[in-house]
Structures are given as structure tokens and as C-alpha cells.
Amino acid sequence: MTWGLTYDDGPAFYTPNLLDYLGQQNLKSTFFVVGSRAISLPATLQAQHMAGHQIAVHTWSHSALTTMSNDAIIAELGWSRKIIKDVIGVTPNMFRPPFGDIDDRVRAIAIAMGLNVVLWTRISPYATFDTDDFNINGGVTSVQQVLVNWDYILGNVTSINTGFIVLEHDLFPQAVQVATGYILPGALAHQPPFKIEPVITCLNKPLKDAYVETNDNKTNPPIASASGSAVILSSGAPGSAQATHAADSTSGGSNGASHGFSLPGMHAALLAAGLVVPAALFL
Template sequence: MRAAVFSYLAIAAAVGAHNPRQASSARVVANSVTASSARVAASSAPIASSAPATQTSFSFTLATTNPTAIPLASIISNAATQTTNSLPSTFAPGSTPTVVSGAPPLPNAALLAPSSYPALDIVVPTDSPEVQQWIQDVASSGVSIPNISATVAGGCPANLDAADDASRCWWTCGGCTRSTDITTCPDKLTWGLTYDDGPSPYTPDLLSFLDQNDLKSTFFTVGSRVISYPQILQYEYMTGHQIAVHTWSHPSLTTLTTDQIIGELGWSKKVIKDVIGVTPSYFRPPFGDIDDRVRAIAQAMDLTPVMWTRISPMATFDTDDFDLHSGLTTAAHVLLNWDYIEGNSTIIPTGFILLEHDLFQQSVDIATGYILPDALVHQPPFKIEPVISCLNKPMNDAYIELNDNSTNPPVVSGGGVPTLSSGAPGSVEATGSSQGSGSGNSAVSTPPGSGPVLALVLSLTTLFL
């Protein structure tokens, strides 16, 4: 075990709504600082691209790092491409899963024909026989799909009426949730470990680290990646990780028509079943972009939404590791986010779910080199497990065909009672406390529960360039 002390001068460049990821989730690149510790120029919408960059110096300490970690200075957008590693093992067609009971033998992934599926990374067409059947299945489900208009690209700033419409319960703008949304683990200090957007060529490195430390995760997989890397998905499933849906092409779901949403979820469900033999019963909307229309469609398709923990309008348990690849954030900012999350996880009364990714080598490098090693020595200890396990449910409940409904009964039609995430606008935490995000571009404040809890030493200097 070794402590690692970091001191950086980091640049957080403001990014406007032209970035689809930032716009759809209403985050800013400075959110690494804003939602973490510095609270610089806090905003509920992306900063205009003409806004000044923010230069912030800070230092913090991790309890330990992986001795074989890629140096932080090398975890950058233009990092040299690393050699990808093979899976620790593969499973023969017909193998019997042992982590779930009553599952069918493993399908032969070599028989998958990509031509039988939609084009990769493009919103699926809705005129195929498969999608037409799923549309009919949804219509026959008994679940009423609310007449909520689709949003447009650009997130909250481009959809002001939708953002102000509390009746649609749009999580992206304000954090509204329904009782059917999973946002935390019920038991304190329990971490629902999740990785989005894979499988990818770098996922085997993550899996090797998880194997070495006897950790299991929930993988929210994109259909376009599943068809590309079926053996990785089979390995995840057969070794006890939870497989869940993350759509076919990773669009912002509220921007799609109802039929397109059905197609995105349906093709993702289908390709996963074709690869592992069972269908996931949990899904995560890309960018967390969900409202009551998306929820109702998911319910009609036997899918339960899994979000991530949110403790204020601007502070979610998101490391922002996705933006390392593009250069919209830095490794130092990601670790500062992690330090913030780690500290607040000891304060909130529940466990937590954290947003991370396994699509790019930078995200995997920072997870295996820094975040996970630090978490493994946290005191008091974290209980790190898949979302299904953190909900105190058996792994069988993670799959539609294997769930006997004894601990995971079907959702009642109607979508549940609307609730607000802790700290969201209008919630008790937001109206009854002074945990603001600061005002003005020079506002600097520490996060809730900082100081000795975070073991975070901040030396913050805000400069406007």
C-alpha cells in the first residue's frame, strides 16, 4: 500500500452545446471542478463556448495506487494506443452458466451474422419486421405510453419548456426520478459498480483487474459493441458480472420517437440474448436521458431503469472519465471527482451507484490504476458489487427468463410516484440547506462533507484566461 499525493495546475475549458454528450446531459467540462470541490462558475446548463477557460490548481491524496498504473501524465486524449490484451479465457458454445440457475447453454457466438442486425452506431430504422413486432408488443402490454413530445438536441438550454415541465419528470434537467428508478444501493457504503458503453478492446484489461480482486460489476452494454465483441460479453456473463442494456447506438432517448426508442431497446435486448442466451431486465439510458415516456416504454419492454447517485442539481456521482478520450477533461479532474464522490459516499445514508465507462483505454487506465485501488483500501470498507447484488437480489433477477418474480415483482402500470433526487430543485435537501454551488465566476466552495472526511487538500486558484 502506498499513498500518492498529487498536485496539479489543471485547465477546464468551457464547452458549449455543440458537444452532444455535454449538451444532452446538461453538464459542462468545468463540472469536474464545479460538481466536485471548486464550484467554479456553477451552472445547470452548458457554458457557452465563448466563456473563458478556468485554470485551477489543486492537490489531493489517494490512499494507494496500482504499482503498474499508467502514469497520469500519459492518460490524455492523444495517448499512444496501447497493446490490447486477450481475455483471460473463453467459453465454448454449450457451456452451462454456473452463476445463475436454470439458464440455457451458452450460444455459439461464431454463428452471429452482423448483416442480420442494424448498422452500427446509427439509430435503428423502425420499418423492420422485428421493430414492428416490438411496437405491437408494447401496444399490447397494457402500459400506457404518455403523450410527451420528444426533446431536441441541445439538452436543457434548447428545451426550456420541457425542462420546466415537472410533469414529464425529466431526469436530465433537475434530477426528477420515479419510484421505479434505481439511483442508489440501499445499504450504506455499498457501491453498485457499473461500466457503460462496452464491450471494447480495453474491457479485458478491466476484467483482469476485477478478476484479480474478486470484484463483479454491472456492464451496461451497447448493442453495436456487443455484435462487435461477443466473446467479451460471454466472458462477463459466465464469470458472474451482470449484463444490462444500454441501447443499440447510444442516443439521447428523449430526442427519439416512441418507435425509435422501442427499436433501440429491442435490438439491444435481442443481440444480448443471441450472445448469452438470456435477456437483461435492467437498462441505463445513455447520458441518463430519461423522462416518463421513456420510462413507460421501458416498463412495457420489461426493463427497469438504473441511473447513478445524485446529491444536488450539479453534483452527480459521475467521475467524467468518458471525457478523458476527447480531452474535454483531465485525469487530475477525474481523480478530484473521485475524491469528492468517495468522501460524500461516507456521509449519505445509503450506498451509491457511480457512473464509469469501459469504452476507451483512458477510462480503463484510470479505473484500474487509481480509482479501484484507492477504493479497495477505503476505511470503512466499501462493499463493491453489481447493482443487482447491491439491491439484495439474486443474479437470476437480472434476466427476464430467469426471474421468478419472488423478489423482483413486475412493475405496476403507471410508473410509480414521482420523487426528486436528493438535492434536486424542490427537494428537502435543496430547499432546506445552504449547499449552494456558489455564485459568480469566482465563487469557490468546498463540497458537502469536505474537510477531514474527504482527506482532500485544496489549493484553488481561479484564473480567467
């Protein structure tokens, strides 16, 4: 009954409305931030961070990563981390790919950059905990259908033996209104009660472990410490983000060969981008 509360695609003009409600209810969330929007609304990102929410990466342009070259993926993740660090002073170590679009090549690059992948709960090859609230704004999905999706999620949370993560968004006003007017109030009234918290807390880690500069978790250290010295990330360590019950599966995107994927080549590209990465990861 533990719910890893997450919101994607902000910061946006309607994010403060969500922050106000979360603050009133003393709830904390993980916000997967789009870099190009963070640079436009830095005060909102600062407000999220100062309120004690976890900030994580959601790429720079919200594009499908499996269709990109290695260099483009590195840029999407690296520039997003940089702007977040410039605005709030710390660098996130978690990321969610747009559309859940990921394969082993993208995953390897993310891990090499010190980013653990966090998606959302999948209970079958075709059933995921996606409210589809993003599509209300474009008229593709109705509010009623989103609530049907939420009822479906509620009906399945007791059938799994783990906590769960739901896909929601704070980009458009309709999604925020559904969250603050229906989904969250219903969740708070649910019996038995949910334990609602950010992803980092779901992993039994303190909030400071969600950032490179403040992470002192010995079982899952960052790729590079604050001083810049490289350490090897144990991506399968107990308690790592990959251990969450999430839909981290290979998508139907391009394979690595189509982009000239090679581990030594990727290591060179990361170094060229100014990222400290241990060569042992690529051996």
C-alpha cells in the same frame, strides 16, 4: 458504504483489461452494454457474463432517447435486448439511458418492455457521482480532474444514508487505466471498507433475477415470463430498481406530445414489435 459498481458503453477492446483486474480482486460489476458494440465483440460479452458480472442494456446506438419517436426508442431497447440474448442466452431486465437522458415517456416505454431504469447517485440538482472518465479520451477532461471528481465522490459517500452508484466507462483505454490503476485500488484500500457489488446484488437479489428467463422474484416479476405469458410489472414494488439512490430525473428532452405519445398507441407499437405487454399497463 455499499457501492453499486457499474461501467457503460462496452464491450470494447479494453474491456478484457478491466475484466482481468476485477477477476484478480474478486469484484463483480454491472455492465451497461451498447447493442451495436456487443454484436461486434460477442466473445467479450460472453466473457463478462461467464465471469459472473451483471449484463444490462445501454441502447443500440447510444443516442439521446428523449429526442426519438416511440418506435425508435422501442427499437433501441428491443434490438439491444435481442443481441444480448443471442450472445449470452438470457435477456436483461435493467437499462441505463445514454447521458442519463430520460423523461416520463421514455421511462414508461422502458417499464412496459420490462426494463427497470438504473442511473447514478445524485446528491443535489447539480451534483452527481460522475467521474467524467469518458472525456479523457477526447482531451476534454484530464486524468487529474477525474481523480478530483473521485475524491469529491469519496468525500460525500458518508453524507448519504444509502449506498451509491458511480458513473464510469470501459469504452476507452484511459478510462480503464484510471479505474484499474487508481479508482479501484483506492476503493479497495479505503477505511471503512466499501462493499462493492453489482446493482442487482445491491437490491438484495441474486444474479439470476437480473434476467427475464431466470427471474423468479415474486415482488418484481418480468413483464413476460420465459413462456411468453404476460404479467403486470409493479414498477414501484419494494426492492425494485427505482428504489435505488440514483439520478433518475426528468431531463430537458422533448416531451411526449411532440412524438404523438399516447398509451394506447404505444401499446399497439409494442405489440407490433412482437413484444408481449399487458394491456392493463396502458389503461
